[in-house]
Amino acid sequence: MMGPALASQLGVLAACIVLFLPLGMAGWHLSRNKVLFFSGALFISLAVVVHLAPHLPSLSVFLLSSLSPSSDAGANSSSSSSSDPIPAVPFSSCIPFLHDITWHRETPSSSVTWQWAPEAHAAACDFQRVPRPDASVLLNGSWIVVAGDSQARLLTLAVLRLLLDSVALPPVEADLFRRHSDYHASLSDRGFTIDFVWAPFESNLTDLLRVLRRRSPASRPDVVVLGSGLWHMLHFANSSLYGESLTSLKRAAVALLSTAPAQPPHMFWLGLPTLVNSMLNTEEKRARMNDTVWDEYDRELGESTILRSDGGPCLLLDIGSLSHGCGRGCTADGMHYDSVVYEAALHIMLNALLIESQQRI
Numbered sequence: 268m269m270g271p272a273l274a275s276q277l278g279v280l281a282a283c284i285v286l287f288l289p290l291g292m293a294g295w296h297l298s299r300n301k302v303l304f305f306s307g308a309l310f311i312s313l314a315v316v317v318h319l320a321p322h323l324p325s326l327s328v329f330l331l332s333s334l335s336p337s338s339d340a341g342a343n344s345s346s347s348s349s350s351d352p353i354p355a356v357p358f359s360s361c362i363p364f365l366h367d368i369t370w371h372r373e374t375p376s377s378s379v380t381w382q383w384a385p386e387a388h389a390a391a392c393d394f395q396r397v398p399r400p401d402a403s404v405l406l407n408g409s410w411i412v413v414a415g416d417s418q419a420r421l422l423t424l425a426v427l428r429l430l431l432d433s434v435a436l437p438p439v440e441a442d443l444f445r446r447h448s449d450y451h452a453s454l455s456d457r458g459f460t461i462d463f464v465w466a467p468f469e470s471n472l473t474d475l476l477r478v479l480r481r482r483s484p485a486s487r488p489d490v491v492v493l494g495s496g497l498w499h500m501l502h503f504a505n506s507s508l509y510g511e512s513l514t515s516l517k518r519a520a521v522a523l524l525s526t527a528p529a530q531p532p533h534m535f536w537l538g539l540p541t542l543v544n545s546m547l548n549t550e551e552k553r554a555r556m557n558d559t560v561w562d563e564y565d566r567e568l569g570e571s572t573i574l575r576s577d578g579g580p581c582l583l584l585d586i587g588s589l590s591h592g593c594g595r596g597c598t599a600d601g602m603h604y605d606s607v608v609y610e611a612a613l614h615i616m617l618n619a620l621l622i623e624s625q626q627r628i
Contacts, residue, residue, distance in 0.1 A: 353524055353580050354531045359622045361392035362575075365615045366585050370592045379593050381611050397617045402429050405617065405626065407458045410487075414464035414475050415494035417603060418537055418586060422492060423450065423463040425609040430454065462488075467498035469512035476519040484527035490620070493520075493581065494537025496564055497556075497602065504555045510567030517573040520580040533623060535616055536574060536581035539564060540608075541591040546601030556602075582619055584612045 367384040383394045397405065413423045420443065427439055431454075443450045443463065450463040466472050472493050479487055493516070499509050524531040542561055547553045565587070573579040589611050590597065590604045597605040621627065 353521055353578075354528045361388075361394070361622060362582070362619065364389050364392055365394065365619060366588055368589065368592060368611055368615075370594070372594075372596070375596075379597055379605070379607055381592075381607060394618050396614050397429075397621075399429060402617060403457045403459070405620065406430075409458075409489040410460045410462075411490040411492070412462045412464060412475075412479075412488040413492040414466040414472055415492075415537055416465075416467040416497050418497065418540060418609075419466075419492065419494045420444070420450075420463055421603065421606070421609045422494075422537060422584075422612060423461065425606065425613040426461055427452065428606070428610070429613065430457065430459065466493075467495060469495050469499065469509070469516050471495075473512075473516045473519045476516070476523050480519070480523045480526060484530060487523075487527060488532050490533045490535070490616075491523075492535045492537055492584070492616070494584075494586075496539045496568075500539075500556050500560055500564055501552060504560060506560065506563035506567045509564055510571055513567060513571035513573055517571055517579055520573065524580050533620060534581045535584050535619075536568075537584050537612070538568075538586045538588075540586045540598075540602060540604060543595045543598060543601035546595065546598065548600050552602075584616055586612060 367386065367389045368381050369384050370379055370381050372379045383389045411426065413419045413426070424440060424443060427443070428436060431439060439452060447465055449465050451460075452462075453460045464471075464475055466475055472495055476491075479491075496509065499505075499512070503509070520534060524534070539561065542556050542558070544553055544557050547556060568574065569577060571577075571579075573581050575582045586604075586608065589608050593604060593608050595601075597608060
């Protein structure tokens, strides 16, 4: 097969023959008619350009760049427009230690408890459970949107359990757990609104973010928590397709943040829970939702760069590590865990909000 360099050389040689031989002949016969001579020369030159074009595909790019003095700036502008910048958040050395949690169970029949690890780095960060009065102050005037599958619904319940008393909670919990439905609650006395959006697939989350982007920055939520993967794993069991969907979702999240650089929403990603395959309640789940598939989906999550640790927009709420720490005794169906797991995730989120908003309680 002829290489590109040899093809270009042969093309130039042929062009020289095509150009100069006819010009020489035309010059000999048409020396007395300069108009006819130059017309013939122009025609032959155009023919040469057409002849060389297939062999020199970069010629047009070179010409365009030389004609435009600001071509480099234009290229940089085009590149940046295809990858909107993520607004910077205050740096904190404590963020990586938010999930350093230990679990304890007094007896096999007792409830599991959790606390932040006593290591020096975690102690220096002064992480703490946020009590109801302080949570009400922290979230006063805020709008939180939690979107995803049943894991997101359980996190929403953890928020409501923290803010509501035991009398107000039961009817709210009944409304929240209406099958495959959205939920809205506005606590006017606390100036707080929360929405759970049933969005089990990544495409549902992407559509939601695009809807939020069409709102003015001042009318967007203050906190957005997203999470998905279980339904995709069950119905598709295709990690590559999951990764592609996450990449589209990431682009939508970055676009949302980039249009509100002064006050972007705090964004979190709700990780997949640890799956106890033998406890899953259907044969289809046991076949499709195993450790190997879980690892593939988790790898795609990292490669999508949607997480803050990978340069993306969302801070991870690692339900996988929290549920693993709580153990199989904290789940009845191998997928949904006791409230203590989502309570821990909530307090991780609240401490992250304190850090990023540079507040103390």
